Amino acid sequence: MKSPGNDAGRAGEHAIIGRILGRLPAAPASLVVGPGDDAAVWTPPRGSLQVLTTDALVEGVHFDWRFSSPADVGYKALAVNVSDVAAMGGAPHLALLSLMLPPEIPLDTVDGLMDGLLVLAAEARVTLAGGNITRTCGPMVIDMTVVGSARPRKLLRRDGAQPGDFIYVTGALGASAAGLDWLRSSVGTSHPGTEAGPGDPALAACVARYRRPGPRARVGALLGRNRAASACVDLSDGLADAVRQVAAASGTGALLDGSALPLHPGARAWFAAKGVDAVEAAAASDDYELLFTVPRRRLGRLRAVVREARGVVVTRIGEVTADGSLEIREGEGRRQLPSGYAHFTNTI
């Protein structure tokens, strides 16, 4: 539907802003000044702490137009930030959108981006409060900042794990990686990535999870509110990295149970067919699930969280140890935790 000249470069910054503002739902009364002034102004919940996070998606690094629609990218740009707020035990409230657009980008792409972003904003009750649009001579960038709140003493930091705490993870692992891998493998074949999906429903679920990683906003907020967890992080850089971060910050080790890692069925089949070790696949998984630790005396609180967060599966995958080692139990043996994901060395 690209019409000639209907691109960001010709439309100009004010026109694009107008186009975006025209689509925003009514803002809550707490937003004193919305988009259009020098800055947004907001009344934070009384007596709360403020949770602040920023995360960017760069075209060619974090997304590929062959694999994701503009709406997928808009959804994911907000999701990765909502996930960070959830991992602190906070509730997200506001978002700022900083958009860097190549001049030739079609306005339809900006519309699609906003479609996806506003779907998740409505689900997660996040208000788009402001932002910035500028031209770039490079790849498109969607950088978002999300502001949330949490109650004092109900934060989920990464440094609170204690030896003996159990380690849990939400959802299923490896789905996102398997979905991306399928999309990569389908390039140049008969099924173009962003349209038809794989025939196998389990693998199709993996592709969907790669494109739109629903953040665990509710579980994170519940874990913070009832203080079930002693530490929490999201899996944005992979399970192995998450375990490593919690252990390093808490001054502990960790022992995972290789057979307990909840690999997504689609991912299990996909990686098995490719000869990829299941533990390696799980360790590298970056599904925007939450990894958290629970002291044994607080397992009752965890059960309450699981009851309230209907439908979200929570799996015990190991425990926090006193020494600094990071290991995975496999049958009778143990192996080192594989190394994690690094943004500067990995690609899409």
Next chain:
Amino acid sequence: MKSPGNDAGRAGEHAIIGRILGRLPAAPASLVVGPGDDAAVWTPPRGSLQVLTTDALVEGVHFDWRFSSPADVGYKALAVNVSDVAAMGGAPHLALLSLMLPPEIPLDTVDGLMDGLLVLAAEARVTLAGGNITRTCGPMVIDMTVVGSARPRKLLRRDGAQPGDFIYVTGALGASAAGLDWLRSSVGTSHPGTEAGPGDPALAACVARYRRPGPRARVGALLGRNRAASACVDLSDGLADAVRQVAAASGTGALLDGSALPLHPGARAWFAAKGVDAVEAAAASDDYELLFTVPRRRLGRLRAVVREARGVVVTRIGEVTADGSLEIREGEGRRQLPSGYAHFTNTI
């Protein structure tokens, strides 16, 4: 001082983050969780509104390494955001830094960037609370979010101007544009841009203003606190655009006095020598000064602000009118306000 392999791509994300964190000064007690967790956590001042803004600098669009040092770019990335908070009458508190680095960028560049950023952070009492670093396959991007606070009913919005209010501007106009113009003209000549400056001190001041636009944080906060101003914006998109924005938001017109526009002496001489009309030069000036309107009955409050903000010159440049026209008085005649700056059509 670039040593082989000493670049962002080889160092990796964690190493760059460590390098940055090692240079941060001690954080105030209000920062509950600083950089290193999923999100930053902060205790906002009690009973305050929160002011939130985001602005990005893109290499090749907003800065050029031939004209600005890494420290200049770091300074400016924070300055443009502090300016937005000042234009709301707020005080800045926290910053989030989102950095997109091409793999080949030297680590020295990142260090320099932080040097400049931390100079202004110390001056403006802003704490770097968190952020994100990622790789890009395109130009370097420094995207910052600044969070500030303001008292309820003491905000400076852009929509509060009333016919009869006087229009003021801080500082001198056109310095930044003249400085950039000089730098452009010096490319390929004997004086490379980022080292020697122009011999003329007034023009050298323009180059300095282009490279490090000191935001009007104190004046903005004072104007908000004592409620002297009825509307305020910064000149980030030029004087003409600022006047247009205030008039449009307030449903008014504006009549500027062409002879009152405080063109910087260096800019006046530079543009006169090039045959550029002084009013055109002033109208296009994007010096991160503040433009604000003051009801006549509040001129006493404005005098108090000027007394407290020692050294900042404030100049009356016109008044708000009831009709929708935007004009400049020149001698006996009037002319239309020139059109403003647009990010999608202008370059560095």
